[in-house]
Amino acid sequence: MRLSQSLTKPLRERPAEADSANAAYLIQGGFIDQLGAGIYNLLPFGWRVYRKVAQIIREEMDALGAQELNLAALHPTGPWKASGRWDDPEVRDVMYQFKDQRGKDYGLGFTHEEIAAQLAKPHIQSYRDLPQAFYQIQVKFRNEPRAKSGVLRGREFMMKDLYSFHADEADRDAYYDRVLKAYPKIFKRLGLDALTVEASGGVFTKYSHEFQVLAGSGEDTVHYTEDGSFAQNDEIFDEKNVPKDAKNLKKSSAIEVGNIFKLGKRFPEAAGVAFLDKQGNRQVPEMCSYGIGPTRCIGTVVETSHDDNGIIWPAAIAPFAVHIVALGDDADVTKAADKLYADLEQAGVEVLYDDRDESAGVKFNDADLVGIPQRVTVSKKTLEKQSAELKRRDGKKVELVELGTITKKLTS
RNA sequence: CGGGGCGUGGCGCAGCCUGGUAGCGCGCACCGUUCGGGUCGGUGAGGUCGCCAGUUCGAAUCUGGCCGCCCCGACCA
Numbered sequence: 001m002r003l004s005q006s007l008t009k010p011l012r013e014r015p016a017e018a019d020s021a022n023a024a025y026l027i028q029g030g031f032i033d034q035l036g037a038g039i040y041n042l043l044p045f046g047w048r049v050y051r052k053v054a055q056i057i058r059e060e061m062d063a064l065g066a067q068e069l070n071l072a073a074l075h076p077t078g079p080w081k082a083s084g085r086w087d088d089p090e091v092r093d094v095m096y097q098f099k100d101q102r103g104k105d106y107g108l109g110f111t112h113e114e115i116a117a118q119l120a121k122p123h124i125q126s127y128r129d130l131p132q133a134f135y136q137i138q139v140k141f142r143n144e145p146r147a148k149s150g151v152l153r154g155r156e157f158m159m160k161d162l163y164s165f166h167a168d169e170a171d172r173d174a175y176y177d178r179v180l181k182a183y184p185k186i187f188k189r190l191g192l193d194a195l196t197v198e199a200s201g202g203v204f205t206k207y208s209h210e211f212q213v214l215a216g217s218g219e220d221t222v223h224y225t226e227d228g229s230f231a232q233n234d235e236i237f238d239e240k241n242v243p244k245d246a247k248n249l250k251k252s253s254a255i256e257v258g259n260i261f262k263l264g265k266r267f268p269e270a271a272g273v274a275f276l277d278k279q280g281n282r283q284v285p286e287m288c289s290y291g292i293g294p295t296r297c298i299g300t301v302v303e304t305s306h307d308d309n310g311i312i313w314p315a316a317i318a319p320f321a322v323h324i325v326a327l328g329d330d331a332d333v334t335k336a337a338d339k340l341y342a343d344l345e346q347a348g349v350e351v352l353y354d355d356r357d358e359s360a361g362v363k364f365n366d367a368d369l370v371g372i373p374q375r376v377t378v379s380k381k382t383l384e385k386q387s388a389e390l391k392r393r394d395g396k397k398v399e400l401v402e403l404g405t406i407t408k409k410l411t412s
Numbered sequence: 413c414g415g416g417g418c419g420u421g422g423c424g425c426a427g428c429c430u431g432g433u434a435g436c437g438c439g440c441a442c443c444g445u446u447c448g449g450g451u452c453g454g455u456g457a458g459g460u461c462g463c464c465a466g467u468u469c470g471a472a473u474c475u476g477g478c479c480g481c482c483c484c485g486a487c488c489a
Binding site for chain 2: 011012013014015016017019034036037093094110111140142144145146148153157159161219220256257258259291292293296325327328329330358359360361362363364365366368377379380381382389
């Protein structure tokens with residue numbers, strides 16, 4: 001992508017309404033923009049990051065044997081009335097509910113247990129149909145009393161939600177444990193160091209785990225030990241819970257990037273999901289749900305990976321791999337930078353090419369702000385040595401590399 | 413939902429108290445200049461001052477209502 005042709009260019013000034021690092025840098029860098037309170041457009045750069053996050057999650061879900069699908073976001077009341085949640089005050093608090101022009105009630109999905117269970121009903125008739133696991137990565141709506149912290153708490157946001165159905169508790173627990181172990185790996189791939197934390201189940205159930213990233217800007221409080229043997233959300237924390245041999249108990253604010261729940265039979269029962277076991281007995285399956293907030297993950301990465309100049313993207317989710325900075329209007333520089341851009345693209349590298357007529361200072365500052373892992377500077381100075389200068393966003397060292405070997409170096 | 417703040421060219425702001433018909437910086441267009449960490453100079457385009465009503469000879473400015481955004485609290489994937 002030539003920056004000169006990009007829909008968005010980095011903003012000179014930091015947005016005034018930004019209350020957090022993620023909002024400030026994501027808006028200034030042109031990744032997102034705000035449409036309303038807690039409502040953000042994902043712009044081309046932001047969407048690139050989002051797609052990488054989603055793809056990593058997708059790969060890990062597929063590895064768990066889950067099938068991807070897409071559930072409707074606009075919900076008629078049927079499934080919600082069946083579960084009793086349509087009129088649940090706690091649900092009403094967060095679910096957008098409204099009437100259409102003909103007076104019919106609808107809701108916007110903030111979670112999909114009801115829909116997933118109803119969908120499963122005709123497909124789960126026999127123990128042979130179990131277990132089942134399916135997921136989606138999709139928009140969710142929550143009428144937050146108070147949206148804040150940029151993309152960390154929005155009214156519309158992306159969510160991966162996985163639902164699983166099992167013939168018995170043993171199978172349920174085995175699968176739950178697989179997911180429990182898979183989640184930290186997912187977050188690691190996203191560049192997040194997430195703690196597995198015991199938590200209360202909120203509106204769902206007593207049994208749940210959360211995945212928390214320690215960060216000053218987090219809204220949750222977790223108690224944990226350095227070795228990771230103990231971690232609990234403040235909601236359920238009690239000194240008596242702490243094992244005697246636990247050392248260095250700490251307390252920190254944290255951002256919840258995922259959570260998983262054992263739901264029991266409640267939703268399948270409400271939806272009328274049932275199967276015949278080997279003995280021919282009619283049974284209701286066990287259900288679990290497992291969430292990750294991709295957009296919140298993006299915000300969390302920015303919260304935990306930035307400096308005073310801007311974002312420092314982990315390579316796995318960076319919008320581009322390489323940022324070419326061409327300095328000056330010298331024809332040779334333009335020619336060399338153009339060629340480098342073409343060669344890298346040819347090699348399949350995602351490149352942002354700053355070909356604008358801007359000063360060196362502006363370009364370097366913008367490169368720092370946008371946070372692409374590798375910066376390649378081409379200038380008259382570097383061309384004297386038939387070279388370009390390489391600098392990593394997360395480092396200080398600069399390295400001169402011969403033009404002919406750069407593509408190889410950046411693709412190896 | 414309670415308390416507080418704010419709404420003025422694309423962005424960031426001043427003007428409002430004490431009414432007289434809108435200004436600054438950035439950005440944008442053009443000319444020249446400069447070319448390794450937010451160059452410099454010049455010319456220019458761009459605004460029914462959130463919306464509605466009221467007071468007044470006259471409202472960005474005063475009054476009322478509404479809408480929207482931000483912060484604190486309650487709440488919280």
